[in-house]
Amino acid sequence: MDDTTSAAAEPDRLRLLRVLGPAHVWALGVGIVLVGEYMGWNFSVGKGGMIAGLMACWVAGLLYTCVAMIDSEVTSTVAAAGGQYAQAKHIVGPLMAFNVGLFLVMAYTMLEAANAITVGFLLDTVAGMRGQAGLNQQPFIVLAIMFLAWLNYRGVLATLTFNLVITAIAFLAIVALFVSVQFGASAVPLDFSAITSDPLPYGWLGIVASLHFGLWYYLGIEGTCQAAEEVRSPARSLPYGTMAGIMTLLIAATMTWYICSGLMPWEYLGQAGTPLFDAARVTGSTGLMVLLFVGTAFATLASANGCINDASRAWFSMSRDRYLPSWFGAVHPVYRTPYRAIVFLVPIALIFALGAPLDQVVTFSILSGLLGYTFMTFNMVMFRNKWPLGKIKRGYVHPFHPLPTVVLLILCSTAYFAVFLGYGTQLSAMMCFYIVASLWFHFRRYKFVRRGDQFTMPWPKPHGY
């Protein structure tokens, strides 16, 4: 492949390869998220019961539909690696961009670490079932991170094609379980009697508390826009892949709640480690059990793979603008990947994967993601105000503005309260971290930024300037 047309304008520059299509964008977004269907979401049932779990599923689904719509419009216009970081830089300003870049790197690196921990847990479970108790999980955690980092290092097309295959298998495994149970393949019938006998065991507060883990169904779909600089047609592929992704996840989330809540008592489901795999075991079908185990493993690997891709692009973009040392903003001359950023983030992921408990890692990831969603609300308002419809070309225009923005802000506020109920200390610590980082950027780092070079979109002056 040759990109000599662009080289004609700038003959000595390296750039990321533009080889991806909408299916890769779908695989990136859904791949990062689908692991949330296989584990984690069910703690929302433990927090508030079956109905609360379903409400968390749909309320979080509404929140992320707003995220996907808003993100699709902005990113189809600001089509640059770094995604929301590049959006913040152009629409809000440098300090916001620095923070958003950090949100992205933290959210994805933590999620990658959590996925690696889960790989170790899964293999430990298999070893236990085979009579080998007390497996040393560390080598498998390290191997998951090293292999996927190497894959990312070697090229984005192979990385996301791999993600496409394993994500599709993981999604089809959920569909297969749903269809099989509906057609009577389960030894245990679906039972939803708890909806009437024990509808809200912890009252309405349980519904709010469950929202924290309801986010787990969809957390990371906004990662699609990190591929902006590597898709062949950003204005078409990004909205198409993102919206197809959120639709896939809404279907998968609802099917997951339906099967798991029908097959297992909510008291057990609320603390299960691998709910879909457990549901397959309850059916008594060996084939389904194997399929859902494979689905769990593939979903976990796909998520870690997508996270490495996204975290490295965010780190790369910030470095390219000198928000971080420019050394990290290098492109591999053969593989055309941000290879230094990929390698640099490996030890950070390993430290969290080997040294931090899973729930803490997940919570920090969710909090960073939540801060990013909050940014999207006023970013969207400023975008429409500064560049109204018709002033610049958009690949996608989301409907009902500003309703999705308002809904997103309300739901984010509710989610903050839900997180505060369970993890108030972590929320405060995270806020302190970002405040200190902001002070460092403002007083020590921004002087290195080439201020004129960082605004790259060929847009007209914003309205009112």
Place this chain on the structure above:
Amino acid sequence: MWDILEYAAWALSALFGVLMLADLVRIDTTYDNELLISSREGEIEATAERHEI
């Protein structure tokens, strides 16, 4: 068997790590750093419709 798998996992991890680091060093010593960090964000707009195979 699991003991062997653990050793294999360590060995493969080391192999992937060495492959990445060796390539990183090779690239960094072969190419000029100015070329490696020459990527610019805005070029995507200029080249969006002119990409050729």
